[in-house]
Amino acid sequence: MLHQLDINNAFLHGHLEEHVYLKPPAGYEGVTAGKVCKLKKSLYGLKQASRCWNLELKKVLLGHDFKQCERDHSLFVRYKGHKCCIILVYVDDLLLTGDDEDSIAQMKLVLDGAFTIKDLGKLRYFLGIEVARNCKGTMINQRKYAIDIVKDAGMENCHAVTFPFPEGIKLSTDQGELLEDPEPYRRLIGKFLYLNLSRPDLSFSVQQLSQYLSSPRKPHFQAALHVVKYLKGTLNLGLFYPSETEHHLYGYSDADWGSCMHSGRSLTGYCVFLGSSLISWKTKKQKVVSKSSCEAELRSMSQTTSELAWVAGLFEDLGITVPTPVPLFCDNKSTEYIAHNAAFHE
Known part of the structure; x- marks a missing residue:
């Protein structure tokens, strides 16, 4: 419980x-001059x-x-x-x-x-996260928080879209007119960041939009409103954690090579499962430029391995034994060969 x-x-x-x-507060009768x-x-x-x-x-x-x-x-x-x-x-x-x-x-x-x-x-309700429990498991979502985002954006009557980010769009730091007031955009992205606690489907959208907080432009704001339209049709989505699940930890790793058109850096995406329950996920731009898709995938695997090691350590602190080795899945054969051969790690 x-x-x-x-x-x-x-x-x-x-x-x-x-x-x-501190100075004596106003109304305090025991005030002595100079003290x-x-x-x-x-x-x-x-x-x-x-x-x-x-x-x-x-x-x-x-x-x-x-x-x-x-x-x-x-x-x-x-x-x-x-x-x-x-x-x-x-x-x-x-x-x-x-x-x-x-x-x-x-x-x-x-x-x-x-x-x-x-x-x-x-x-039942903790820091904007709604929790519902029964004998089958626990469901968490942020429905009320998502509804507030849609209302604050004035889009209660908009037509919902089925994809969380505009398809085929490439946002830029120098294309499009600058917003006269960037605060509404920044507030909206801040809300998306918190909503990402229970909505892994927004992870990529939030990563893309949060890059332009310093100088947001109209195309960025339009893309953010697209996410609001997606929320309008997916208010009830959340994460379900069954009460009975295997204590097997495993992760999935992927990379989008050279996806940033300005820096040439790649994008890392991973998710970590405990049994059938999704417990950790992230979309993040890599810190250095990778010279090949294989290298980008390897860096992505490295970041996922760090997360798996941390989660395994957390379960150890809780007194739960996680079977090892922990499986990590990747869709790049060359990266798998490098990971299994220490001579290639340079």
């Missing part, structure tokens, strides 16, 4: 390590407030036998015998899960005693 908590006034619980002074106040605990607005809060929460969790995961420092795990309790932290929002309801209830009391909490019950 997944539970959700919110810490009340989280940033006020942190203890300061530095000496911080200032010394802060003992953090306040909202301080640069170090979030770090102080995180250290305070970490101290409480470690004091109750939790271990901070090496691969993801926002994840805390505790094993007592055969009972497991897991806490995932996002600033002052916490997710609790495990195989023992008593441990979860006990941790709620501990956190409430240390900080005071707002118990939001079973997880």
